[in-house]
Amino acid sequence: MIIGIIGAMDEEIELLLKEIELKRKEVKASMVFNFGSLYGKDVVIVRCGIGKVNAAVCSQILIDDFNVNAVINVGIAGGIGKDIFPGDIVIAENLIQYDMDTSAFGDKIGQIPRLDTYDFKCDNKLVELAKGACKSFEKNFFTGRIATGDQFVADIEKIKWLNEEFDAIACEMEGGSIAQVCYLNKVPFVVIRSISDNANNGAHMDFQKFTPIAVKNSTYILKNMIKIM
Secondary structure: OEEEEEEOOHHHHHHHHHHOEEEEEEEEOOEEEEEEEEOOEEEEEEEOOOOHHHHHHHHHHHHHHHOOOEEEEEEEEEEOOOOOOOOOEEEEEEEEEOOOOOHHHOOOOOOOOOOOOOOEEOOHHHHHHHHHHHHHHOOOEEEEEEEEOOOOOOOHHHHHHHHHHHOEEEEEOOHHHHHHHHHHHOOOEEEEEEEEEEOOOOEEOOHHHHHHHHHHHHHHHHHHHHHHO
């Protein structure tokens, strides 16, 4: 089994790269794919860059060129649910792309035209593994829908709209496109995010202070997941 691990930024994968038993590196589409062993499993760790196109290109390369059997996306997200605070973990049950809008043709906002699904559902087994890892870590975690779009959302009204329109509990810029690629290729996936702020309840944590916490959280969760996969 080969597991693909995607982070959007260097900071989100740096601790994992320190622990991998590296076998080789390959550069494709200006991305560095690190193949090796992590906690006893074959993995490919890669920084995809920010945004949906980067994430989609990266996911397809993992599937086509590295034959991964599962994809795990880790990183940072903004909270939307009012009970979610910085440092909490959100495990996606499903994802939508909120900036897809063909409502002029009668589609629901977020529906990708002519695709046979509205949202992209994470693999149940991977979700349960992530939940178990969070429980052992004694971290607050939430499961639900993550909304993805090529926007950094800082406006409180947009946050409220994402919650009301999509029942989303977090938002970010890559997970939904990773989910779409995995769905089209029938590859199991899960998206796990550490919350950095939440404009919906006024909670905020300085990004520089939060990043090491997010990295620690995601690394611990991945470690426990991978060991039993």
